[in-house]
Amino acid sequence: MTKPLKKNQKAKELILDAAENLFAYRGFKGTTTREITREAGVPLGLMSYYFGTKEDLYREVIERRSVEHAAAIRASLQSAAEQANGNPTAEMLIRAYFSPLVERSLRGGEGWKSYIHLLSRAANTPRNEPYVESFDKTYVPVVREFIEILKGCHPDADEEAVYWSYYFLSSSIIHILLESGSIDSMSGGKFRSTDLETILDKMATFFAAGMQRLAAA
Amino acid sequence: MTKPLKKNQKAKELILDAAENLFAYRGFKGTTTREITREAGVPLGLMSYYFGTKEDLYREVIERRSVEHAAAIRASLQSAAEQANGNPTAEMLIRAYFSPLVERSLRGGEGWKSYIHLLSRAANTPRNEPYVESFDKTYVPVVREFIEILKGCHPDADEEAVYWSYYFLSSSIIHILLESGSIDSMSGGKFRSTDLETILDKMATFFAAGMQRLAAA
DNA sequence: GTCTATAATGGGATAGAC
């Protein structure tokens, strides 16, 4: 802790919680500062006082969780490598990479669940929108590390295979985390977009096989 | 043609073109009616006169191309089945399903390119937003047909394998069509998110292998 | 049919009272 906790921390947290939830499910432009403060139960003026502009608030919402999340991904990858004595399979790595995220979405409480939605929304936002920059700063280095480790699974493969595999994997998970419900309605309710544990299971199998095939080509 | 072409068709088309382009790259909420009419070079009042509300305009933008696109997908699937004497592989079907889309994005002109962006944006929009309904009406039946045909590639597999495979495939393509540029920056420019032809190639190989593996499990 | 001027609303941000 660099700063002592002040009494105003409570109002700040209420605003952050409300903003996180609303940004996640209605988007940045679909959310008004009036809604945020109403949901938080604080007067409108406090928002500007504590956070400045709406964009500043968005950045603080991200920064509240992104660093911890990125650290958890690193730890999970490390732990997978150790368990496999330095030779983890692609399937293990995919699981390790996404399980911190699935874990938090399912069992981290409403805040984390919203944050994960926000994350996938941000990944779908064009990079020239100013308010999404703060994501890249934290996550891009982790992605680079993940790709480097993935290369180790198929040392003889062209690196092209690894990049495309990562691209297919990440693009898929980005949409899945929105939990759009498309699989639910297409399958008549048999399979559910909120069932992230099953999805992670199937994903690891599926994408490891795809990667192996690309690497062999 | 049910209606004869009128002179005002020209202004209507100009508005539709501008709206398509702006909705695609800035989103529905990120686009104002003033921008649309300015870009189209027509007075603001004409928009309401021809289309009604902004949501009505959005719907007409979609309906201008969705029916033709859906028909092209059906024809492409049919043609793949015929070329393979009724036994197309998953790889062939994936290619057939997405090639009308890739074809239009790359060689259909700016309008189609924008429309494809709009399509992926809509797929990432929560289903309770009223303006995205018009997509589902046209595309959901085609998706159902595609899934049924896919089942035929692995007749012994549990249908679960087919649904998850479709889900991974579609979720991936949805993000890829946004051409976010993430693969470009991650790979230092070596691989490009706009290179849809290479991507379709890799995808067909990759996802067919994943599906085969899931079906065998 | 076409266009201008404007109404009506809601937005982000802030000045200044408490």
Added chain:
DNA sequence: GTCTATCCCATTATAGAC
């Protein structure tokens, strides 16, 4: 530090002139 009242601007949509 906290909250209210308000500014100022941009928005969608329309009424009514041409």
